Amino acid sequence: MRIVSLSYPVSAEIAHEAAEPKVAAIGQFDGLHLGHASVLSTAVNIARDNGVPAALITFYPHPKDVIGKGSYEGYLTPQPDKQQLLEEMGIDILYIVEFNKEFSQVSPETFVEEMLLPLNLQTAVVGFDFRFGHKGAGDAVKLQELGEGRMTVVTVPPFLVDGEKVGSSSIRIALKTGQLSDANRWFGRNYRIRGSVIHGEKRGRKIGFPTANLELTDPYVVPALGVYAVRARTNKHDNWIPGVMNIGVKPTFHEGITEPIFEVHLFDFEGDLYDQIMTVDIVQYIRKEHKFESVQELVEWIQRDAVEARRILNVSE
Known part of the structure; x- marks a missing residue:
């Protein structure tokens, strides 16, 4: 082209x-x-x-x-x-x-x-x-x-689609209100974002769920804060890797954060991803972001999220 x-x-x-x-x-x-x-x-x-x-x-x-x-x-x-x-x-x-x-x-x-x-x-x-x-x-x-x-x-x-006119405005609203399934149906594909993997607080690896923190490459429409089942790949990895992503402001650990943080945990993956460009296909919305009373409660919910994401993506443990 x-x-x-x-x-x-x-x-x-x-x-x-x-x-x-x-x-x-x-x-x-x-x-x-x-x-x-x-x-x-x-x-x-x-x-x-x-x-x-x-x-x-x-x-x-x-x-x-x-x-x-x-x-x-x-x-x-x-x-x-x-x-x-x-x-x-x-x-x-x-x-x-x-x-x-x-x-x-x-x-x-x-x-x-x-x-x-x-x-x-x-x-x-x-x-x-x-x-x-x-x-x-x-x-x-x-x-x-x-x-x-x-x-x-x-x-x-x-x-x-189902008698409803497909339009960008409707898709924007659907993304921002957690109606990802509607947005993806109107796209005819999964909503996709890209970002550079940057250093974060490294808290995820301490609780058994290391995450890639993304700095978006472009000003994308940000979906509703919450947890999503995703597939991702980087400029150094051609294959799509299943995982779970949190878009949020880390209310369990912080107050006053206004800009959402994008954290991706890849299943069954080991390796250094820093400075790579990661492309993320957002497959399904799992739940909205919560503030938990303890780190242990957070870990238990992350474990549930991972199980649910594996079920959605048809990935065995």
Whole structure:
């Protein structure tokens, strides 16, 4: 997959390099959930049928992060994760448009004339709720009007799971309220985070459950505080290792911690993980975080959590 960084307006050099006709999906696509996948697969299929590249035009940083609109906080799929998934989905060219205050003021007409048409789009593929231009003034119908005679516009209908529309906002809410099963069902995969393994308090090894403490590589949406069954691997270990993860503020040992701490205990693993990048697939929510009256009580609960995680992950002791 070729990655091209763009800024407004598209330069003559980029336009020259983009002379080949192409099909492009357009949108933010944070989450790359099943609804997004339906838009992207439509674009890829049209591109393959016409023998042209399949592209994606997306925006970074997230528009809501720039203009401070809504309750936006964190990414479901930060840019590095998004790039890997898009390549697996068959995208040939990824255009990443720099989103800033100036670009947020661009009208729908200017967006089409100075951003889309210079990229020589044969077909633009968008979701039913696609909005573009200053204050979201443009929609799929407007895009079709502005592109008439110069590019075709295909609008993909909502993607429904059990009769409910799949959307990034619903997934964010589900993650933050402990409804991980709903989020994973709408993703069509397990929610995934990545972090660098750093030194922690090393308390886990003293009580028989050594943990890898993660410093997240990107500003992910943080799931509800609690215990999860997970699978993890690092940049030095290709195989996925089952385990249990706690996302929390260690209320048994500390007070006043506000930033959640990510601790992963891998089953049946021995070795040094420090400074490695760990990827964690969050499989199932087990319980919320508790403050325990003693270390012994904490250990007993961790043992129960480990047994439950092994059951969920179908891993024998």
